[in-house]
Amino acid sequence: MIKTDILIIGAGPTGLFAVFEAGLLQLKCHLIDALPQPGGQLAEIYPKKPIYDIPGFPEVLAGELVDNLMEQIRPFQPGFTLGERAETLEKMDDGTFVVTTSEGTRHQAPIVAIAGGLGSFEPRKPLLDNLEDYEDKGVAYMIRDPESYRGKRVLIAGGGDSALDWSIYLAEIASELILVHRRNEFRGALDSVEKVQDLKDRGKIRLLTPAEVVALEGEGALERVVVRKMTEPAEDIRVELDAFIPLFGLSPKLGPISSWGLEIEKNAIRVDNTLDYQTNIPGIYAIGDVNTYPGKLKLILCGFHEATLMCQSAYQRIHPGKKYVMKYTTVGGIHGFDGSKKEAPKAVVKTIE
Amino acid sequence: MSDILIRIRDREGKLHEVDASTDMNMNLMEVVRSYELAPEGTIGICGGIAMCASCQCYICSDHPLPEKTEDEEAMLSEAFYVNDKSRLGCQIRITEDLHGLEVELAPEGA
Ligand SMILES: Cc1cc2nc3c(=O)[nH]c(=O)nc-3n(C[C@H](O)[C@H](O)[C@H](O)COP(=O)(O)OP(=O)(O)OC[C@H]3O[C@@H](n4cnc5c(N)ncnc54)[C@H](O)[C@@H]3O)c2cc1C
Numbered sequence: 001m002i003k004t005d006i007l008i009i010g011a012g013p014t015g016l017f018a019v020f021e022a023g024l025l026q027l028k029c030h031l032i033d034a035l036p037q038p039g040g041q042l043a044e045i046y047p048k049k050p051i052y053d054i055p056g057f058p059e060v061l062a063g064e065l066v067d068n069l070m071e072q073i074r075p076f077q078p079g080f081t082l083g084e085r086a087e088t089l090e091k092m093d094d095g096t097f098v099v100t101t102s103e104g105t106r107h108q109a110p111i112v113a114i115a116g117g118l119g120s121f122e123p124r125k126p127l128l129d130n131l132e133d134y135e136d137k138g139v140a141y142m143i144r145d146p147e148s149y150r151g152k153r154v155l156i157a158g159g160g161d162s163a164l165d166w167s168i169y170l171a172e173i174a175s176e177l178i179l180v181h182r183r184n185e186f187r188g189a190l191d192s193v194e195k196v197q198d199l200k201d202r203g204k205i206r207l208l209t210p211a212e213v214v215a216l217e218g219e220g221a222l223e224r225v226v227v228r229k230m231t232e233p234a235e236d237i238r239v240e241l242d243a244f245i246p247l248f249g250l251s252p253k254l255g256p257i258s259s260w261g262l263e264i265e266k267n268a269i270r271v272d273n274t275l276d277y278q279t280n281i282p283g284i285y286a287i288g289d290v291n292t293y294p295g296k297l298k299l300i301l302c303g304f305h306e307a308t309l310m311c312q313s314a315y316q317r318i319h320p321g322k323k324y325v326m327k328y329t330t331v332g333g334i335h336g337f338d339g340s341k342k343e344a345p346k347a348v349v350k351t352i353e
Numbered sequence: 354m355s356d357i358l359i360r361i362r363d364r365e366g367k368l369h370e371v372d373a374s375t376d377m378n379m380n381l382m383e384v385v386r387s388y389e390l391a392p393e394g395t396i397g398i399c400g401g402i403a404m405c406a407s408c409q410c411y412i413c414s415d416h417p418l419p420e421k422t423e424d425e426e427a428m429l430s431e432a433f434y435v436n437d438k439s440r441l442g443c444q445i446r447i448t449e450d451l452h453g454l455e456v457e458l459a460p461e462g463a
């Protein structure tokens with residue numbers, strides 16, 4: 001069981017900044033995210049695009065903002081459970097909450113802050129009959145352990161960065177790698193496109209384009225797929241294989257959170273915006289894109305503000321009645337849980353003769 | 354500045370006639386969102402950069418539309434429920450010559 005003061009669901013910019021604000025109040029945080037990396041939408045959808053409305057940054061790349069946030073919260077030693085989805089929430093007799101993930105990892109905290117954005121990022125699945133019957137029996141949407149494909153016959157479908165990058169990576173591991181895409185053109189970093197071209201020329205990758213997988217076959221487990229070439233639809237190809245990996249990107253789904261007894265409105269969680277962004281369940285807060293209230297704007301800077309007020313309220317819940325006055329970071333400095341210290345340099349007091 | 358009229362069939366099959374302004378630099382996805390013709394969180398996920406296909410729609414009238422960009426072509430080639438009439442709503446700017454446009458929203462998860 002992982003124990004912490006504030007359990008944050010979602011490691012997007014809002015969840016990350018909450019770690020900082022909590023740290024100033026000496027509260028520890030642990031984050032859960034379905035994505036394998038922190039950053040939420042910024043990391044998954046637009047890491048290389050600029051943002052122009054972060055106060056004090058005339059221009060910053062989304063990926064850079066995430067790196068900066070990670071650097072800013074490092075002294076507060078947040079814990080991470082990545083690549084797992086928060087699935088269930090239980091309220092314990094002592095008033096704390098236990099959140100369990102899709103992989104069965106359990107987390108306990110007196111405060112839960114849901115910073116789930118538009119929802120947990122889930123793979124987009126192609127529309128194929130009996131696709132779900134073969135899940136984990138030859139069909140996978142994410143590559144957790146590349147080594148498990150050693151010596152296997154693998155077919156990847158998709159035309160974006162992840163299809164290209166994984167084809168390059170697995171071409172060296174798999175005994176056979178086939179890449180299927182509906183067009184001849186791929187959308188990805190130039191370098192990746194060139195590498196795939198080279199691997200194709202050297203016979204390491206078999207390219208089937210423009211084509212798509214139209215059917216799956218096999219007794220109990222996936223044994224072969226039917227690939228239809230757009231140019232010769234009459235002559236379907238049957239490909240014997242061990243693994244089919246469709247990589248069509250991810251899309252966010254509110255998912256399990258919507259059945260936790262929270263008030264849901266417009267695919268978002270209703271909160272008290274006059275005070276502290278608490279939900280209808282005391283001790284559970286919702287901050288950033290995932291919440292809604294009159295006048296709500298889904299912006300990074302609004303998430304930062306909400307995280308800040310939420311942490312003050314969480315502090316009061318954890319230490320009821322304790323007197324506290326907010327201190328500026330310039331005045332109080334940063335005292336990391338790792339023993340690190342940051343302080344404004346003292347002005348010199350010296351006589352001028 | 355003038356408004357134009359657009360007919361939009363939502364994902365439940367209901368037809369809506371809406372006014373769209375041509376002077377707000379809006380695109381079709383944003384018009385759909387401004388009238389809440391599809392639930393929040395199910396359209397415009399990538400904000401309009403042709404990276405998600407949540408705004409896919411079918412064009413049912415023969416208005417002159419801007420050519421598809423490379424990005425739109427690429428995204429549509431990875432989307433689902435695509436046919437000859439498919440376009441990404443976020444790539445279609447509202448201009449006066451789209452008056453009377455008829456579109457249908459593609460199913461959720463496209
Ligand atoms: C293309 C684009 C451009 C943008 N440009 C700007 C801009 O210029 N300025 C601006 O202010 N905003 C911009 N935004 C919006 C901004 O990205 C969002 O407001 C911001 O990402 C919200 O942060 P968040 O931390 O609340 O949520 P998110 O970034 O969505 O992160 C939420 C995280 O929670 C995770 N999660 C959710 N549920 C679960 C669960 N059950 N279990 C595990 N993990 C879960 C998700 O996987 C996700 O990683 C843009 C968005 C896009 C798509």
Ligand code: FES
Pocket residue numbers: 382396397398399400401402403404405406407408409428441442443444
């Ligand atoms: S809004 Fe994402 S592709 Fe149009």
